[in-house]
Amino acid sequence: MRILQALFFPPEQPGGVSSMVPFMLDRFNKRGWEMELFSLPKRVRGKGTGEIRFSTFDWEPYAGHPVVDKYIQTIKDYIWWTKMRIKSTYDLIHAHHPIAGLVMKQLFPDTPLIMTVHSSYERELVLNGKIPADGPEHAFLTSLYRELEEKADQLITVSNSFKHYLSEYVQEPERIGVIPNGFDEKRFRPVHHENQVPQLISVCRLVPAKGLDTLLHACAELKRRGQPFVLHLIGDGPIRTELEELAQQLGIYEETIFYGYMLHPEDFMPFFDVFVLPSRAEAFGSVFAEAALCGLAVVGTNVGGIAEQIEHGTNGLLVPVNDVQALATALEKVIGDPMYRYQLSRVALEKALKTYSMTRVVQQLRNVYRTYRKAPPAE
Template structure:
């Protein structure tokens, strides 16, 4: 069976699905499955010129909006690049972005196309202050879910929570499958260590949606209570200057290390103690699974797919979104009690191994792929 994994970002991009798929490809290829990757290079911009139309709505209603126009141009670019680069057929195409799925089905209508919806672009834009809720951009982006349902052969998403979110925009939500992201156990694994001062870590893009302002306020409260800690903040983004200034004003700059972008944070993530990320929205929250596989105690918000990974008090702690006192109390609990912290990390590792290991996810995907195979070879 010859399968194409159709991405949006190139595989060398940090984090998320783009960095996960090559490891999945390796597992499949070793087992005799032919799998290739395809994506749109960043240098391809403004090349496509073909007209774009959808079957379930008229996108021209939103024409003239900068975000919509940019999305449509990227769609045209993906068509141009696909026509230029793909010269053979596949038994199955598994897409990981709406543009990739819709373009592939347009150009290869006889090939089964599966689509995994990994995240909500419209929620990200709203939370990051780029668009207004209930505005034309959100209407356009959410209309694409119905278009995907109409044209893709199978919709999959990464959490039950996000499946419920999609239910408002499709006609048959029960047909949406749920397969979480998988993580290579060889990349993420615990390392024995002992830190005299509790080491907190977060890994994310520095944008408002991640709730890092709430984290800094909670850390300031920790310091006031006399709880020592170091926060390692890995990632970059548009609000980094504001966060650094906030840390100075809260008198916690000495307790925080701003690393900026890092290609392989998993190389030293296991040497920390607690992973914390107070996101305001997460369809799945891959970094929580990565941290769990490194044996860290988890602290997250009770939103999106995070509660599907964290059972409060069992393998981590959950707090409400934007609740500074609750987050400070949770951090104080895990930072001040090494035995409790160790037990949370141990159980988190067990759960992640059983639920999110690459081996398990590969088996789940094989079961779906086999539905579309044309022979009995694999």
């Protein structure tokens, strides 16, 4: 059975999906499946031409808005690149981005399409202040979910929370499958260590949706309470300068280290004590599972897929979104009590190994793929 895994970003790009799919593909190929990766290189911009049509809505009333125009052009570019590069046929296509899914079904209408929706682009844009909630760009992007439902043979998402979110925009939400992300256990190696000063770490793109301003304010509160710490921020993004200035204003710049982008943060994470990320929204929150697999105690916000990964007080701590005092108190609790921190991290590691292993994902996807296996010809 020949399967194409269609990404949007190239595999070397950061992010849960791009870092997960190549490892998943390797597992399948070692078991005798034939799989290939496909994605759109960054250098392909403005190449595609032609008319774009959707079967469930008319996109042209939204034309003229930069986000919409860029999205449409990217679809054209993906079509152009796909026609240039794909000369083979496949028994099944598994797409991991709406653009990849829509293009593949347009160009290969007779090939079964599995579509995994990993995150909400429109919600990220709203939280990052790029588009207004319920504006034309938001309406365009959410209309794509109905289009995907119409075109894909099977819709999958990564958490029950995100399935509930999608249910507002599709006709048959009960048909959406849920397969949480999985991670190659061999990549993560917890390390026994003792840090005299508690080490906090956060790994994410530096954008407003991740709530790092709340984290910095919470760390300033920790300092006011006399709690020593060092905060390590791995990642880059448009608000890095703003966050560095905020750390200075709050008097915690000496306790905060900005690393910028790092290709393999999982090699670095096991030497810290607590992973914390007060996101304002997460469809799944892959980095929490990765932190748990690294043996860290985890602290997150009670939203989306984070709340499905963390059982408060058992394998981590949950706090409300934008609540500086609650976050500071949670951090104080885990960094001030090493035994409690160890207990949280041990249970988190056990759950992550059981629930978010790549072995589990491969098994679930194998069952889905076999549904579309062609029957042998009758003799």
